[in-house]
């Protein structure tokens with residue numbers, strides 16, 4: 001099919017995510033991807049500056065992952081996971097637990113980030129229910145994002161994404177993101193929630209709020225204090241590491257920076273290296289224990305058709321092999337250092353409101369006369385500008401960020417930085 005035909009048929013048959021339909025631009029048709037590049041049908045090359053929506057770790061169409069996936073596809077592509085098991089899920093659980101604190105002991109599989117959060121919320125709520133305790137409220141941060149299903153939308157910030165559903169979303173105890181200035185009030189608020197509101201769990205994105213908070217970052221020590229309070233009062237803590245897992249923030253998990261460890265952790269996105277959908281929710285033994293009973297009503301009644309899909313687990317194991325190799329770590333350190341010096345360079349630019357950086361993520365908040373936020377028109381201008389330069393960047397409103405695959409070359413990173421400087425000088 002020639003190019004105009006693909007695009008006509010796309011418009012005819014396909015509904016794309018997060019896309020304003022009335023003025024939707026013709027989407028770019030990607031026919032091949034390799035390393036940190038996309039190639040479209042006309043042979044144009046784009047550097048993937050956002051890891052395909054934060055999922056890709058080792059580069060596209062990675063031959064090692066492809067080989068492992070192929071072997072699994074021709075061995076056991078998929079099998080049921082209730083009453084049955086398979087080697088890839090067991091191996092992956094064991095290896096994942098080796099990277100987590102000893103308090104974690106059980107891995108529950110699902111198939112994306114939102115479902116990993118749904119599982120965590122249900123696991124925590126039923127933990128209390130199974131013990132006949134009415135701890136039914138969830139504490140969550142302002143500007144949080146935890147996914148697009150109803151439970152995960154409920155714990156996320158109410159905004160343009162959720163307004164159509166607001167009457168149906170459950171109430172959440174909303175805590176401001178802690179800063180050095182407000183920490184005393186936040187702690188007081190948290191204590192009040194715990195004492196008077198039946199709080200059963202606290203869910204948070206550790207150290208950095210992604211889609212809802214436009215890469216807003218906050219201090220490890222402050223989060224440590226909040227988790228400490230929860231632990232003292234037996235409120236279950238849930239770390240949503242869907243974006244931050246697998247070295248995104250410089251450590252294997254963002255919660256590795258913490259002294260006080262959460263009770264449940266949600267993982268997805270990078271878990272398979274970005275090639276297959278998979279989600280997991282890992283919990284501490286005491287949570288699992290609340291489900292062991294003679295009483296069948298205490299069963300955790302949750303599962304998905306593709307729970308622990310063996311092919312996805314094979315991809316996750318292959319990605320784990322690469323993550324545990326020296327080269328990946330070297331690349332991650334290199335990206336972190338590069339970001340750091342770029343931050344120093346541009347933080348005083350007149351058009352820059354602030355620059356934030358954590359591990360392989362750098363976010364630049366651009367001054368704009370419009371109100372900030374996701375619908376800020378600057379976002380489209382930024383996307384279009386960088387696509388013309390052969391770079392995929394997809395800002396969150398007026399916040400431009402780079403979140404590259406770990407295999408990105410130094411010269412490609414430098415090229416992205418240079419284009420950002422030119423953009424800030426000439427286009428804002």
Ligand SMILES: *Cc1c(COP(=O)(O)O)cnc(C)c1O
Nearest residue numbers: 112113114145146147210242243
């Ligand atoms: C992306 C994301 C989710 C949702 O994951 P999906 O796979 O898109 O459903 C949940 N939490 C965080 C922190 C995320 O970044």
